[in-house]
Amino acid sequence: MGFTTKALHAKPTNKDTYGAMRFPIYQSSAFEFEKAEDLEAVFKGQKMGHVYTRSSNPSIEEFELKVKTISGAFGVIATATGMAAISNALFALVKSGDNIITTSFLFGNTLSLFQTLFSDFDVEVRYVDVNDLEAIKKNIDARTRLLFCESVSNPQLIVPDFLAIKSVLKEYNIPLIVDTTMTPWNIFDARKNGVDVEIISATKYLSGGGHVLGGLIVDNGTFNWKNHANLEPFFKKFGPFAFMARLRKETFRNLGATLTAQSAYLLSLGLETLDLRVQRSCSNALAVAKHLQERSEVISVDYPLLEGSRAYANASKQFSGGGAIVTFSLANKEKAYTFLNNLSIIKRGTNIQDNKSLAIAPYHTIYAEYSDEQKASYELNEGMIRLSVGIEDLEDLIADIDKALEISAS
Secondary structure, eight states: OOOHHHHHOOOOSOOTOOSSSSOOOOOOOOOOOOHHHHHHHTTTSSOHHHHHHHHTOOOHHHHHHHHHHTTTTTTTESSHHHHHHHHHHHHOOOOTTEEEOSOSSOOOOOOHHHHHHHHHHEEEEOOOOOOOHHHHHHHHOEEEEEEEESSSSSTTOOOOOHHHHHHHHHHHHEEEEOOOSSSSSBBBOOTTTTTEEEEETTTTTTTOOSSSOOOOEEEOOOOOOOGOTTTHHHHHHHHHGHHHHHIIIIIIITOOOOOOOHHHHHHHHHHHHHHHHHHHHHHHHHHHHHHHOOOOOOOOEOTTSSSTTTTTHHHHHHHHSOOOOEEEEEESHHHHHHHTTTTTTSSEOOOSSSSSSSOOOGGGTTTTSSOOHHHHHHHTTTTTEEEESSOOHHHHHHHHHHHHHHHHOO
């Protein structure tokens, strides 16, 4: 079956008593068992069942299984937010004294997590250019537990060569963990491109309407967890399910980053139209990027599938769509803010990959806590606009952008 057919017709784990065509919302914190022996068996892992929603819930399980069906994943855990997915996945793989390799070109909150909490817990974070394979090799040692990056960096729009990175990591038995929020499964086959674990903010494309928070940890089943120092005890007991088992039984359960049943229901609905919305958004984004190139007020424009972009070679061989984000720069903050304040259809907001188009000046907002020197090192400038292109009619978006640009130039 095709992507959308799977999303629409993935069979539920259990048939609903009343034949509901939408899997019900199980709005309950705990679940009753007919016999004490059954409850004990579930706690011991000897029998399947739901005991307490913080650990599992039928509605959340249904969402996870639908994601597993359409993505081809080995295992899936849904979390309360995208940041919860990142923190849970990484804390399951590292301990005090370990180190991870990453890049400084990351979403602002992810960067903050690495620079604060990881340091507090004595986990060293080593920043490299992830497209520099020699730099990666030089930073690997016996305590390196993973490499983390984004499929498309936000907002710099850098695209790594994942198979090249994987070829290096494979020598040292190090998993490749990638935040693939910007490139959902219908435009990027992460498993085929060497990604062992995907981290996804379901708040974005999966939700679509910007109405619910959620996250996903997706194990593609490509890494042998027997070779990971911190998961060896779990591998002895759970085999290839070692990573998922540690999350379920320790990290995820104990940190309490639980998705709500209501949110799981809404995200399941979002999956059904994901492909339609992503294709429209990608098409609009590429057209908007090309249009911005023609505007004299615009100093620079970037989009992964824009010819001439530094990401074009890697993006065109790995992605079938470039995602929703276009970045462009105006002369200064004043012109950027005049542009933003004169948009009508495009909204001023910090989310991305909503059905609605959104715009923000990341230098002054998302990265407000960083120094000017740090922001320069992250390739940000005062006139930069991050535009998340939605599914509106293209002609209306172009007209809105042109009007705002003309006012900013006057």
